[in-house]
Amino acid sequence: YRQVQAPTETVTAPGKVRVAVLFDVGGRGDLSFNDMAALGAEKAKRDLGVEVEYNTPKSLAHMVPLLEELSRGGKYDLLILVGFLWVDALNKTADKFPKQKYALIDASTGVRRDNVAEFVFKEQEGAAVVGVLAAGMAREVQRELGESGPIKVGAVAGMSIPPLWRFHIGYLFGVKYFEKKTGERVEFYWTYTGKFDDPALGYSAAWTFLGQGVKVLYGLAGLTHVGMFNAVIDWNERGGGRALAIGQDASQEWFNPKYIPLSGSKRVDVAAYKAIEMVVKGAWRGGLVVLGYAEGGVGVWDLEGVKYFAQIAYETGQLKGLTPDDIVRIVKDARGKYVKSDVEAIAKELEGLIVTGKIVFKEPASEEEYLSIIRELEKGNLNAALAKGSIG
């Protein structure tokens, strides 16, 4: 299967381009898309020599006035808006300031404007591949323990919002795809913790799943799933059990490479970087940019990516005791051990279908539609999740 590449170097351009990154409520520190956006902007700062400033609105209430003020000030060549909460503020502001450029990440306003570039991700595509791999990893853990019975995989999610619906659909799709291909039964566990910032809750939710025999847990809840990681680590080291965790957005393997051998990627950093790059290079184009598997926007982090993030963690002192190379080695071993070739083949096959556009996932437009897709998927009707193509 094709893995996402680590961010690679690009041309260094001169110019005093000024960028402000406006985060979602809560801002940096979510270890998820806000942090990834900052990462992309920081890279642009280094590579493209732009000036970057950051801002975190205290609540949604501040978004409109804040955006208006910054737009009116005209100080920034580009305003990067991270997260779907900005949609409304942007709709209210963008037309008033046609000269101001905006990049909206992880959401779309539904309106095409020349001064707005929108980046959305096909979370389903990445999550589907993760689903296959998760099921395969769970199977190996179960074999290792000598347990029989259905394979159990799960996820600890944040709130029930559209990006997470897409993750859910993709992940479940992957699991069912695995089931179909291998004929092995997989039980699927999913929970919304309702919060993105409560790691203790993530721990207890994960622990509950582990107690039900879930072997692989996918973290989709920002800070909350940090608690899930810890639960998995505890389960292995002190609970006498064996289980693995999967990270998301950034490569999170370095948290604990032994038990977190895999992370899904969502390249918010690429989106931020691309937006800045368009401005710097004078190649601005408004409109929607869809970052799917084929575009490298979503997927699974490769070892380079693992190393890249381990390196960052190492440099900021977050990673101690192990070097980035150690991380890569351990991850490699773990992947070798838990991702068997038959599973890898299934993942590759699915990836192929996705990348070539043979299958295209539906975009649920409402919670009802989302729920009905999930219901169908649970029954094994894989095609219910697809807008195009089908699984034979």
Add this chain to the structure above:
Amino acid sequence: MMLAMGESGLRKVYPVLESLAALIAGIIGGFIVSAVLGYDPFASISLILLSGFGNIEYLLSISVPLTLSALAFIVPLRAGLFNIGVEGQAYVGALAAVYVSSLTGFPLPIILAPLAGALIGFLIGVLRVYRGVNEVVSSIMLNWTLFYTVSFTISRYLRDPVIVHQSVRVDRMLSALEALLIALAITIAVHTILYRTTLGYYIRVMGSSPEALKYSGSSESRVTLTAMSLGGVLGGLAGALQVYTVSGFIDVTMSAVFGIGFMGIAAGLIGRATAVGALPASILISALIIGGHKLELVLGAPPELADVMIGVMMLALSAPYALRLLSSKVLG
């Protein structure tokens, strides 16, 4: 002690002195924290203090709903009831505003949102009066319950056809000026209720002594229920105004309204638990928060520095006696 002649005069200016001293303490607190953590303290503090007042319309539109939230906290507080349930009341108020607006259009939501809030306030009151449940317990539990229930309702019944995660938006917004007028009118109304009406009288008697309340011919259950409902009305209005002046919609993460109740407690207390203090205190807090935004943008310092300042200010306000001790030492 104090100079005898100036004593009654001093008494009158004390609240003002105390508030000033608290502001200064907050500034010093922010100064120390920013200096210790390595940010230019002068630049940080002047940014936080001043930039909030740069855009009055912005400032007002944020302050007005907060004022309502502060009032929602204050009214029951005057009866000795601790309404931490404003948060949840604001959720249902916002929900009602958006939902009713989608059905009927302005002005009806502004009437029904407070009713929704009142229902929650009333429920907290009922639990206290008839089941002996401490209002702090029920409020904390109800806030989260309502958070998830309202989220559920939005995601299930109120989604926007275009932008899925958003609810249907309200059909018109209020300008900062309109909002300010509403806030002023409600402040006057609350002040009048508290000080000119029999209801306010009984509320304050209960706050002074529940025994005296019964003696004066009212009953604790009646005042509890009305004060909590009135708090709920104001809490519901806070949520509705947040939608009408600031966001225009609510989303499943409730981020348009989230936290307004808790900030309202701070604003109510900084406003010395008086109706007339609520608006200035809300403006001050809002200005500090906006200043925190600027701080991050300009200096790259965490905006939470503003929280530290608000907290230190409250701490200073909590102990007026400290000021009295200090002044008696200084004056001899």
Add this chain to the structure above:
Amino acid sequence: MSSREHVVLMKGIVKVYPDGTQALKGVDFEASEGEIHALLGENGAGKTTLMRILYGEIRPTKGEIYVFGEKADFKSPREALRSGIAMVYQQFSLIPSLTVAENIYLALSSVRRISPAEVRARAEELSRKLGWSMPFDYPIESLPVGLRQRVEVLKALLAGSKVLILDEPTSVLTPLEVEELFKVLKSLRDEGMTIILITHKIREAKRVSDRVTILRRGLKVGTFKTAEISEPSLARLMIGEEIELTVKGGIPKPGAQALVVEKLKVKDDMGVLRVKEATLTVKYGEIVGIAGVQGNGQRELVEAIAGLRPAIAGRILIDGVDATRLTASKRGKLGLSYIPESKLVGLALEMNIVENSIMTLLSRFTRRLVDVDWGKARDNAGDIVRDFGVVCRSLDDTVKSLSGGNQQKLMVGREIRRRPKILVAHEPTQGLDVATANMVRRRMLNLRDEGSAILLVSSDLEELLSLSDRLLVIYDGRIVSEGRPEDYTLEKLGLLMGGVIDASYG
């Protein structure tokens, strides 16, 4: 100083309270071994303040204290206790939710290391010796006042105190219990203890003490051998001017039934039945007094009449209307007014004088249903303040900032000025100085003469005897006796109040 005699010696004590009140203006005081020393003075003379200083609870502004000849500078009651000084306050220092044994243990263990079991054993032994049977495992809040006082005394004795200060110990006791107490005090004195007895009852001081020190407005008037000074001169020294000690009313002209209570049963906050079938009647134009030891149901009785407490059984008729189920305010509208025993009930301490002045008559000051007429209320407050001599800086003062006596004046004044058809007054003169108390009494008599019905509950027997047209005695929740005041002697009243005899006797 010779340490033998002067167990306690206080010199030049000055006390200025933080709010500027000069409570003591240079007082000397001494007490010797083996004496009962009465400390006599009017309300606010500074008796309690002086003793709180001796007990280390508050610090003197100026002055020196010697205990057993040694200079003492107590920073807390704990230190005073260690030096052998114990004090029993007017408001007992007992924790209501703790049991008798726990209270005693807590007090003793602050003096020295001691185990709960040892405390218990010694307490039982001592109470046996004093002939008291004590419910050691009951919480204080379930005990009658008389017993609570015994707990206080036990506590002091067990702490090994040589000096025992008692602040107005008799005000809560029946005459019988007073006798009991005095007997114990005398025997303690004979064992060599020093007892300082704070009181403003001249008769008591005369009866029990060996010496008496008189305070007036923060100054010492003098110390005398009790035997060598007469009651009238004590009174003169104490008050500083001749005043009539009692008030006499005119001839009553009772009219129709104003207040009827039939077989009333009432429970207290703990759910204990306190009023057990009480029946009584008050007619217009008469004052009916109720005598009884605190805790015999009089509080619950009047609260039930006022509508603050539900009746479990029985009926209450106000002006002929069955008011058993009516709210307090409805009863008010029928013409009933109530002066509660506690200022926490009758006043909202955080609110100002004007606001408090209309507390029970809000509807009279309300326009258009809800609009309070503050102008009119202010006039009313001014009238009360003037009429009853409430000392305050302004009408906007919070009631909390008034002295206890002035709070009482405000509360009583409010109810009396209302000219109620029926007045239920519970301890209306408590905390008032003699002159003001007499004024209040006179006002009640005027009310009666104007045709109002008054139910008066008081622990001041002289007040009851001089004001009542009829007198009832309540014991254990029942009216055990009824008669004209002339029918009772103090002794007989005492026996009735103590439950020793009932009405059938004599």
Add this chain to the structure above:
Amino acid sequence: MELSFSIFIAISSLTFMTPILLASVGEIITEKSGVVNIGIEGILIASALAAALTAIVTGSLTLSLATAVLTGALIGFTHGAIAVYFRSDQIIAGLAVNIIAYGATVVSLASIWGAHGASPRLEVYTPALNVLGYKVPFISLASILIALIAWYALKKLRVGLALRACGEDPRAAEALGVNVNMARILATTIGGALAGLAGAFLAIEIVGQFTRGIAAGRGFIALANVAFSGWNPLLAIVGAYAFGFLEALSVYVQQHALEYAYIAKTIPYLGTLAIVALAGWKARMPRSLAKPYIKE
């Protein structure tokens, strides 16, 4: 639910209830003395940071726990001292503690680790026992023991009687020879220390690192639990356990009703509320709670 899974949930709820229980017991002690400290949320957060920082710098569990407890004690002490000597409005002061602690820890996170959300991982663990094959941290058992001790001490020991006396009637307590000011400060300090331990547990045992606003409202849940328990440490165990258990239950319920995920999230809150409303044990708070004691 299968039996073995029920047992599992029953046992692991012991872990999840621990921070709430410790904080509740601390608050009960504090409030019994007549001081209310609604700054527990802030103490949890601040002491979690202290625990994380120490663990990372020294790698020592003992030191880490000690610093956290000390941090909690220090905040408690300060709150108590301000309450006693400056006669503060304890509610306002407590809220201020919460706001300051949140703000200051986020700012510290940025200035210490240049991070915005989380500290590095902690490589220390608290010792744990094995109960029927499941992990139970020693501190969780200790927290129950602490609740029992607190209950016993409040009921039987001199120090407990003295504390209760201060909360009931400080004037009488003083006359009984209790140093009310000292007792109140002592109580808030102990209360703070226990909340500090709770914060350390949260960071070390549950989350494995410090994260922004780590307590996520547990301080307020603890506060509710104090009232829930009627100021009785034994019932506080029940309350904290019920909450932990219901939280786990809500995860389980969701599995079977995805469309009601949000509604399932209300289970712990509504459940706890229902227990208080239905049980209706008459809770009487300490008579002098939150009232400053003024000697003269």
